[in-house]
Amino acid sequence: MIKADVIIVGGGLAGLVAAHEATNRGRKVILIDQEGPQSLGGQAFWSLGGLFMVNTPEQRRLGIRDSTELARRDWLGSAQFDRPEDDMPRKWADAYLEFASGPMRRYLREIGMRWFPVVGWAERGGPAARGHGNSVPRFHITWGTGEGIVAPFVRQADAAIDIGLLRHAFRHRVTRIEMSDGRATGVSGQVLAEDPARRGASTNRDVIGEFLFEADSIVIASGGIGGDHDAVRALWPRDRLGAPPTRMVSGVPDYVDGQMQAVAKSAGAGAINEDRMWHYCEGIRNWDPIWPNHGIRILPGPSSIWLDADGNRMEPPCLPGFDTLSTLKRILSTGHQHSWFILTQKIIEKEFALSGSEQNPDLTSGKWLNVLRERLGKGATGAVEAFKEKGADFVVAGDLATLVAGMNRLTPDAPLDPEHVRSQIAARDAALNGSGAGDAQIDAIHHARTYLGDKLIRTARPHAILDPANGPLIAVHLNILTRKSLGGLHTDLNSQVLRPDGTVFDGLYAAGEVAGFGGGGYHGYNALEGTFLGGCIFSGIKAGQNA
DSSP states (O other): OEEEEEEEEOOBBBHHHHEEEEEEEETOOOEEEEOOOTTTTTGGGOOOEEEEEEOHHHHTTTTTTOHHHHHHHHHHHHOOOOOOGGHHHHHHHHHHHHHHHHHHHHHHHHHOOOOOOOOOOOOOOOOOOOOSSSSSOOOBBBEEEEEEEEHHHHHHHHHHHTTTTTEEEEEEEEEEEEEETTTTEEEEEEEEEOOOOOSSSOOOOEOOOOOEEEEEEEOOOOOOTTTOOHHHHHHOHHHHHOSSOOOOOOOTTTOOOHHHHHHHHHHHHHEOOOOHHHHHEEEEEEEEEETBEEEHHHHHHHSSEEEESSOBOOOOSSTTOHHHHHHHHHHHHHTSSEEEEEEHHHHHHHEEEEEEEGHHHHHHOOHHHHHHHHHHHHHHHOHHHHHHOOTEEEEEEEEEEHHHHHHHHHTTTTTOOOOHHHHHHHHHHHHHHHHHTTTTTHHHHHHHHSSSSHHTTTOOOOTTOGGGGGEEEEEEEEEEEEEEEEEEEBTTOOOEEOOOOOEEEEEEEOOOOBTTTTTTTTTOOOOSHHHHHHHHHHHHHHHEEEO
């Protein structure tokens, strides 16, 4: 029998933050993960490292005027809380906004984080003033990307190990929460055989033993369900989004399976908002995959033409980078599960970025010289050009007829009419004459370029897509990409898990995605981006301070 003060289940960002806070209080912690040490840091390691922060020096240097009040208006307009059980998620949203507006940057800076000076403008939303979207740029990319987010907390964990306050239990899979008199008192499960597979790759599930650990408090920080597509489809909100896709690509490894949430629920934990989820529309198949069905998200600028599977140009707010959930619903309304970008070489060079630390080696390196070479040199970034050359979802051609023929070879079940495609692009190109009035996307491009950050590195100068001088033409076949659960274990503001009747589950806490990033769904229906990592940090702090 092994006993500690706190057991944390899950070695991702939320678990590492909780371990940092708990060991700072002198608590003895066991950090459990079913994967090996090579996967410490979980999904945060693979991220671009973007953080939603408010009224920062980075924003002010770029002339961005932000405030807690403006951020709250944007958040609530996006969240659209409308359920009785949204009381705690709403309180968590308010608490996170206060954190993101002040102590968050200082807290992270003190442990070594720094940020790229150009703040990104993600998830711009629709036209309504009180609707979904960020009204100003808030996406702060951490130097070192996801690796730079994880590394400071790994260093803190190593220091806690050195003084005897933390021990790892890798390759331990929890299958049961132990109870005594209605209180969580420990966890038990299976010890798995070691596996040298590289980070993110599938590992064996060979059982070589069993374990039982006891503790005063248990923190669940085990992540979401995006690696289990059957589970995603089972919870899919058909009433809001229509029928779930029969085929998706995975934005997370297959061990992101939601099993620990099921374990907690079987012990009596309450879960809410499990039908709220966040999946991206711009997924492409990785030509060099790490995990099964590995997909990468394109982070697009505003200029690509976005066509549905029938070849119809999608209307606002279904524009690149504006409203993920509305666009997902619009794509699925066709009865198909894919859509298309059509763009030029000039657009891909200026506007295409790929999500993930491994797709942005310059930012991951944290070295300015690498960034300048990669971002300001000729051509798109090396990672983007590699996908253009080798990716199964890319078609490149010198003229539109050849391009559409290549697109139809990829989707023979949904052939496009070349003339229909041409007429829509020609109409868009014609709108470039003058102000672009009458074409919402052209207006959006001009508006984007009024922000210095977008003009410098994220938005191409407006130009005619059909003009051969701007070519070659490029089409990208876009898949639905699984990513995040927005609901989860119901927690109070101390990260303590609640039972289905709303009473406190003694001894049990939860943080990160398994808790809907706080409260069981602090995003509501829509995420403003940078709020996944931010939520892991904030809820991890709360769990570590209280467990």
